[in-house]
Amino acid sequence: MMLTTTTSLKPIFKSYGIYLLAAVMLLAASISGWSPAASAAPAVTADFASLNASQVVFEMGAGWNLGNQLEASASGTPSETAWGNPTITQALIQKVKAAGFKTIRIPVSYLNHIGGAPNYTINATWLNRVKTVVDYAYNEGMYVVINMHGDGYNSVAGSWLLVNGSDQATIKAKYRKVWQQIATTFVNYDERLVFESMNEEFDGTYGTPNTAYYANLNAYNQIFVDTVRQTGGNNAARWLLIPGWNTNIDYTVGNYGFALPTDNYRSSSIPGSEKRIMISVHYYSPWDFAGEESGIITQWGAGATNPAKKSTWGQEDYLEAQLKSTYDKFVTQGYPVVVGEFGSVDKTSQDSANNAYRATFAKAVSATARKYGSVPIIWDNGYNGQYGFGLFNRSTNAVTQQGIIDAIMSAMNANKLKNAASSLYVDGMGRGTNGSNAGQWSASTSSNQIWVMEFYGSYYKIKNSATGLYLDGMGRTASGSICGQWSSSASSNQRWVLEAYGSNYRMKNAASGLYLESGGSSTNGADLKMATSSTSTNLQWQIAKP
Template sequence: MRIAFLFILMLFLDGCSKKSSAPSLELGSLIENFPAAGGSKDITVTTSGSFAASDTSAWCLTTAGNGKFTVLVQPNITTAERKTAITITAGSNRKEFMVVQAGAEPVDPNGGVVPDSIPPDASGMRDITPQTLAQEMVPGWNIGNSLDATGGETAWGNPLISQRLIDSVKKAGFKSIRLPVAWSKFSDADAFTIDTNWMRRVEEVVNYALRRDMYVLMNIHWDGGWMQPTNAKKDYVNNRLKIMWKQIAKRFRNYNDHLIFAGTNEVMADGDYGTPTPEYYNAQNSFNQTFINAVRATGGRNAHRNLVVQGFNTNIGHTINFFQLPTDPRANRIMVEVHYYDPFNFTLNENSNITQWGKDATDPAKTETWANETWADDQFRQMKTKFIDKGIPVILGEYGAIARTSLGSPEANADHAKYRLYYLQYVTQSIKSHGLVPMYWDNGFPGDKSMALFNRNTGEKYYADIISVITSNN
């Protein structure tokens, strides 16, 4: 009796096991591409049971039944490609089907279509070497903490950039402006579609400088720190860079060679200031290549434009050791960018007691034991040997030293001001003499611990002596 019961129980459990096994599931396709206009497609489903299809996007609808599911894609009115995954389930078995939709062609103000790519156009792009063009940029000045401010142009305390300010900078003797920009003001954050009004404002500022015959070096700056050079983020960053630079490059495609694009800024893994791992610097090298490819693909004058790429964290040593020059279909149109803030305790550290610098320093307790004149000369000499002597210009995209006006006495303040002036005089001259392009970092804030040279409201000079040593031909 017990044996018969156990036998029946085993048959029952075996039947339940067979009934609970997941049905098979195969799809006729795992990915489909749609044009910007949208459309629908039927995808066959082979399964031994029933199935369901689900998607969370608002622009892609699915219906399932009769051995297939139908994908209905709405028109894409943005200029950026978009993607979504549809999940197909049959019991515990599941597969993902990817929908990829092209972006719409942007429409210009006159009603015409702006194509993604046009034939190369060399008009307005002078037949001069990048070395010659680079030397026409000397010296340069950064409009820092303005268009690169996340949250908007005035979010970090500076006023709106004006023609009056640019005119003052030009009159003071600067030949070029580095324009850091945070582009992630999106009309569609999922598609990385840059807001039209923000694009228009950046273009307005670019025109302030170009109409005064200055050069503009425009980049994607820190922008919230999304450019993390890790294996986990590399594909995401490269995709986002491609989408954003495509939009920027198309918008500014018709500008002449006084406008220069720079792909990134100080790319580094958050909080890691050490020597980069292969993971880190290989990721940054890939970002440079993505930038080059995206801009060149738009054609027109962008096929001939000078482009600037960065070493890891724009550190000179890391650039010497780990930088890889991107492949470029246009020969002899790449420049390399690094920054220089050595020694940190003198130039940027607001809490440091290091207030003297160089051969004339009198107090060892107030002076770093490294990064003196010889160090600066050697840093720039290495960049000259590695790049400039091989025909690749070098942009020293940022350098400077903060003001110290609260050191306890007027004498202490004056003492630091003397060494600050000498530092900027010596470093600027060394940058120039080694053939690099100096571009002073100005954050716009006056007073203690600032780096401002100009009043952003009036254009007046805060430090005429510093401006003089930077713009001097000596």
């Protein structure tokens, strides 16, 4: 991707404590050429949750990109302030979480922070800074995606991970060593950390991929998977994210040369029927609306009022077809898809209605991604103003595009809760009075069965779409008690912990420790109950799209 600038000269580059064990491993590598594959690897930690494909997609929810920060660079040296953004703070990440985002993608460049052969040691200060920023989000209970971002661009000074490079043997050796160090640094992080092998890897030429270069990209992905897995510990079981050519959907799902890597070194604790690899794609279509720095195309979708300001392609039908193709190719085979970047630039200086269309676009991408089993992660480059992608002011931490954020959350947070034993759904029963019982009913299209899952610290609050009341434990502690409903409060009676349980979920009340359960009833109108922990499917729930 070529570097572009706004009129204020701010680049918008559209897509762009260390453990003792890690220190020992790196020291051994520098002395003897040792690799993790040649030694006993640490085991998966007890706190690591093994989530299947549908569970990890739900858990990751709506995502946000910390763009133009750790991938920013000047003359080949990465620096988080190189492109005009301020130093990243914990307060910013807390604001992003409070807005409803559950995942943060952190693009990272290494470039000249990598030392020479044969060890290719990453600058310790830079790696520590990457870890600190990861911890800002990870310690908030969020999912975090980190990648190798600018190192694969022909247009970036100091880049080296080039599919069209002349010395592929050296590139591959370097790539292996760098990912070995990154993976070792984060080996004990739980399932909420996802590694992404690369960003928009291609030869810089738009059009049909060069098959020889595509083969190099596939080789990088295989090296990435093998290297991360062989560091052991939680890296043997965590989800790994890989792109195809330039993260282009057509060139990834079509017959252009993309090859899924094998996963031969993954943990034996992963069920044989399940995958632990995800596919990365980006979505900025139509580009004349989403990214072109021009005031000509400012509207999108069926609600556009001026045909002259609407693109001739890339509308709802195209979006539907694109994400369905990823579903058909990958999701149906157990490989979740992550729409790692999407969004549209601010053109309100040319059309005052532009933000409304940007919100419509963001909601449509999010809703379609969710429909087809994908995780949407919106791009934010920190720039607010003409042609910026910013949703937050990173100097003040203020939200700058609440309408776009609300549109995303409205598409992502509504759910139906189906009991695994009875197949009845949690139902508000149309009851709008504080203290009324929550019930159960067979499937319907009623908003009484739609519940908004609000991220609340490390908990969820569960709000009925029809009445606005929340599921409430009512302070009841006896097994078999009825679950009630109440208007919003800060009480722990309204906080619920979602526990992955096999392919289902259990929902535990934070105040009482009781779990939502069907009570063993399959009768429409039955009260929703709460019970002490057991393995019964009465306590197990499936979270479904409305």
